[in-house]
Amino acid sequence: MAMTDIQQKDATQQQLFRLLPSVNELLLVSVCQALQSKYTREVVLTACRAAVAVLREEVSSGIHTEASLQKCVDELPKTISDHLVLGMRYSLRPVINATGVILHTNLGRAPLSDAALRHVVEIARDYCNLEFDLDNGLRSRRDDHVEALVLRVLAEDIGGTGENIKRGVVIVNNCAAATLLALNSIAEKSEVIISRGELVEIGGGFRVPEIMKKSGAVMIEVGTTNRTRLADYERALGPNTALLLRVHQSNFSIEGFAERPLLGELITLSKRSTTPVFEDLGTGLIGSLEQVGICGEPSLRQSLASGVDLVAASGDKLLGGPQCGILVGRIDLIQRIRKNPLLRAFRVDKLTYAALEATLLAYLAEDDGSIPTQRMLSIPSEELMRRCRDVVDCTRSANLVLEVVPVASLVGGGTAPKASLPSYAISLRHASLNAAQLIDTMRKLDPPVIGRIADDLVLLDLRTVPPRFDAELASMLQTL
Numbered sequence: 111m112a113m114t115d116i117q118q119k120d121a122t123q124q125q126l127f128r129l130l131p132s133v134n135e136l137l138l139v140s141v142c143q144a145l146q147s148k149y150t151r152e153v154v155l156t157a158c159r160a161a162v163a164v165l166r167e168e169v170s171s172g173i174h175t176e177a178s179l180q181k182c183v184d185e186l187p188k189t190i191s192d193h194l195v196l197g198m199r200y201s202l203r204p205v206i207n208a209t210g211v212i213l214h215t216n217l218g219r220a221p222l223s224d225a226a227l228r229h230v231v232e233i234a235r236d237y238c239n240l241e242f243d244l245d246n247g248l249r250s251r252r253d254d255h256v257e258a259l260v261l262r263v264l265a266e267d268i269g270g271t272g273e274n275i276k277r278g279v280v281i282v283n284n285c286a287a288a289t290l291l292a293l294n295s296i297a298e299k300s301e302v303i304i305s306r307g308e309l310v311e312i313g314g315g316f317r318v319p320e321i322m323k324k325s326g327a328v329m330i331e332v333g334t335t336n337r338t339r340l341a342d343y344e345r346a347l348g349p350n351t352a353l354l355l356r357v358h359q360s361n362f363s364i365e366g367f368a369e370r371p372l373l374g375e376l377i378t379l380s381k382r383s384t385t386p387v388f389e390d391l392g393t394g395l396i397g398s399l400e401q402v403g404i405c406g407e408p409s410l411r412q413s414l415a416s417g418v419d420l421v422a423a424s425g426d427k428l429l430g431g432p433q434c435g436i437l438v439g440r441i442d443l444i445q446r447i448r449k450n451p452l453l454r455a456f457r458v459d460k461l462t463y464a465a466l467e468a469t470l471l472a473y474l475a476e477d478d479g480s481i482p483t484q485r486m487l488s489i490p491s492e493e494l495m496r497r498c499r500d501v502v503d504c505t506r507s508a509n510l511v512l513e514v515v516p517v518a519s520l521v522g523g524g525t526a527p528k529a530s531l532p533s534y535a536i537s538l539r540h541a542s543l544n545a546a547q548l549i550d551t552m553r554k555l556d557p558p559v560i561g562r563i564a565d566d567l568v569l570l571d572l573r574t575v576p577p578r579f580d581a582e583l584a585s586m587l588q589t590l
Contacts, residue, residue, distance in 0.1 A: 126169045126179050131186070133158045141187035149194060157190045157197075205558045206579055210533055210571025212486050213523025217560065219426040219433065220523075221482040226431065226468040233464040240460045251448075253281055255463050259470040260438060263396060264411055277414075278444030280437040281425075281466070282456035286316050288422040288435030289390050291456055293325035293353070295447040296386070296420075300352035302327045305338035305370055308357035318357055318390075327352070333370070340371040340379060347383050354380055356418075357390045358408065373408075377417040386419035386443060393525040394429035394436065396473055402487050404521070404529040410438070419443060425462075427523045430483035431469035432462045486573055487521070487531070495534040497572050497580055502536060504584035511539040512587075517564075519573040535571040540590065548590070555586050 136142055136158040137151075145154045165182055168174055174182070182189075205217060213219045222230070243250040257279040282288050293302060302322060309331070311317045322329045328350070332342035343354060354376060373389075380387045395409040407428075413421045420439030425431040435456075437447060447453065469481060478484045498514040505512055515537045518530035538561075540548045545563045552559040552568070561570045575583065 123169060123172070126174060126176065127166070129176070129179055129183060130162060130165055130169070131183060133162060136162070136186060136190070139187050141191055145191060145194060149198075153194070154190070157193050161186055161190050161193065203557065205560050206583065207574045208535075208559055208561045208570035208572065208583075210517060210519035210535065210562070210569075210573050211522035212483060212519065212574055213427050213521060213525060214574070215523055220430045222432065222465055223430070223469060223472060223481045225472060225480060226465040229464040229468040230461050233460050238460055240463070252457065252460075252463060253279060256281060256466050256470060259467060259474065260436065263470050263473045264414055264438065276441040277438060278441045278448075280444055280447050280453070281458055281463070282435040282437070282453070283458050283462075284433055285390070285392055285422055285424040285435040286321060287456040288437045289318075290321050290325050291447060291450060291452055292388060292420060292422060292437060292443075293322060293327045293355075294452060295450040296388070296443060297328075297352035298326035300328060301330045301346075301348065301350045302353045302355050302388075303330045303332055303343055303346045303351060304355040304357065305333045305342070306331045307333060307335050307338055307368075307370060308355075308359065310357055310359060322355075336367055337369045338371065339369065340375050343371070343376065343379055347379075347385065351383075351385050354385055354387045355390065356387060358392045373413070373416050373418070380419070381417070386440070387417075388420045388439075389413050389418045389422070391421050391423045392427065393523075394423040394425060394427045394431075395525070396429060396478075399428075399487070399529075402531065404531075407525065407529070414438065424523075425466055425469075427525055428483065428521075429469065430478075430481035432465035434458050434462050434466060482576075489573055491516075491532045491534060494572050497577065498534045498536050501572070501580050501584045501587075504581065505587045507588050507590065509541045509590060510587060511541075513537045515569070517569060517571055519571055531573065533571055533573045535569040538568040538570065538587070543590075551590060555589075559583065559586065 133155065137146075137155065142154055142158065145157075165174075165179070165186075168182075169179065207214055207217050209217075211217075239250075240255075241250055241252050242248075243254075260279045261277060280288075280291075282291060304318070304322075309318050319329060330346050330351075332338060332346045356373065356376060377387055379385075391408060391410060391413055393407065395407055396411060397409055399405070399407050410421060410423055418439075420437065420443050423429070423436045423438075425434035425436055429436075437444065472478055472480050479488070495514060502512045502514060513536070515535055517533050517535040519533040521529055521531070538548060543551065545566050545568050548568050549561055549563060552561060559570070561568050563569070570583070572580070
């Protein structure tokens with residue numbers, strides 16, 4: 111009697127199931143035996159069970175023939191080994207940033223200097239005096255390790271207004287936290303006046319109106335998207351006004367029929383009305399970018415010299431240090447912030463202080479060239495062109511066509527939105543892969559290489575690639 115189709119299918123499936131090895135059989139294979147000397151038997155056993163379970167599910171789904179299943183069975187030991195290697199691999203990995211974006215938020219923003227890395231390791235390895243005063247043996251504030259350094263780095267222009275203002279410093283985990291903490295400490299249930307042209311959204315969906323609402327402050331919008339005048343602030347002032355807020359337009363620019371008060375004008379109004387000015391500067395720029403051809407980017411020194419009462423900035427942007435939020439301002443405002451219970455939730459750890467301390471000391475020593483971000487900003491385009499040519503000359507590949515092309519690098523990280531730096535890149539065209547496929551393949555290299563696509567070409571901008579990677583980059587390109 112002939113079998114039905116269903117019976118035939120069941121018989122075939124049962125025959126395929128019989129091809130699957132038992133877990134005990136797998137454990138006796140030489141590859142799995144070797145794995146047990148590197149991992150525990152329980153870890154290898156779990157991996158074997160998982161691998162067999164995957165094949166069993168595939169057989170049940172009807173996707174295998176006898177030939178295709180036998181091939182998978184033969185490759186099971188390698189599959190198990192690869193699974194274990196990948197499972198024990200760090201998720202957070204170094205990459206080669208060849209995008210030309212110096213402060214690339216998705217790639218970790220500012221790389222740390224060698225001095226910062228050494229100090230982080232030194233502090234991480236053993237105990238340290240994080241909240242312990244070595245002079246008197248009493249508990250101390252963790253901000254003490256960097257407060258004096260921050261003020262010394264900024265002292266060049268502080269007091270430019272002729273006033274002797276005592277200032278303090280608070281360090282939190284990022285600039286958004288600094289803004290939230292400051293608003294909550296100084297303006298909870300009170301009014302904060304801000305221009306509509308500064309109600310910005312930055313990466314990750316951070317919106318100024320939402321952070322103000324969460325802080326408990328009452329937002330008073332003045333002006334329009336493109337034009338806000340000093341008189342708009344004056345009309346909005348009232349008995350419940352706690353702050354005048356100025357936010358850096360970090361990732362966009364308004365051109366044409368646009369206007370907003372000069373910072374000095376806002377400060378004059380602040381003094382006349384005894385309402386503090388709080389500036390969310392963001393970038394963490396200490397001095398000036400004019401030496402690299404970028405004009406108009408505000409700095410911490412300029413803000414404080416102008417008389418801003420409180421300023422917030424990022425540590426991992428143009429400052430070139432670790433991720434943190436830096437609040438610098440009048441001591442009475444800083445003391446109010448220090449009393450806020452939220453400060454404990456936003457505080458940073460010893461490793462952040464170590465990296466920040468080393469970064470600030472580089473500025474004090476006038477050795478900011480040792481800070482990778484500052485160094486990348488100042489690399490001459492001619493040097494980048496030479497490096498690109500050297501990499502191209504060292505790359506021998508039948509699949510790739512390589513050329514050296516002029517490009518524009520970006521500062522990135524929500525800074526200098528209109529600015530670019532003349533640079534050079536290596537353009538890549540593959541014989542069988544399109545640009546999207548090629549860039550995807552490069553992300554799977556070790557270390558991954560992250561480039562960008564323009565005009566159906568993959569571009570590798572060496573401004574953001576340390577020279578020590580040039581030879582390795584040429585070697586990896588030859589494998590594509």
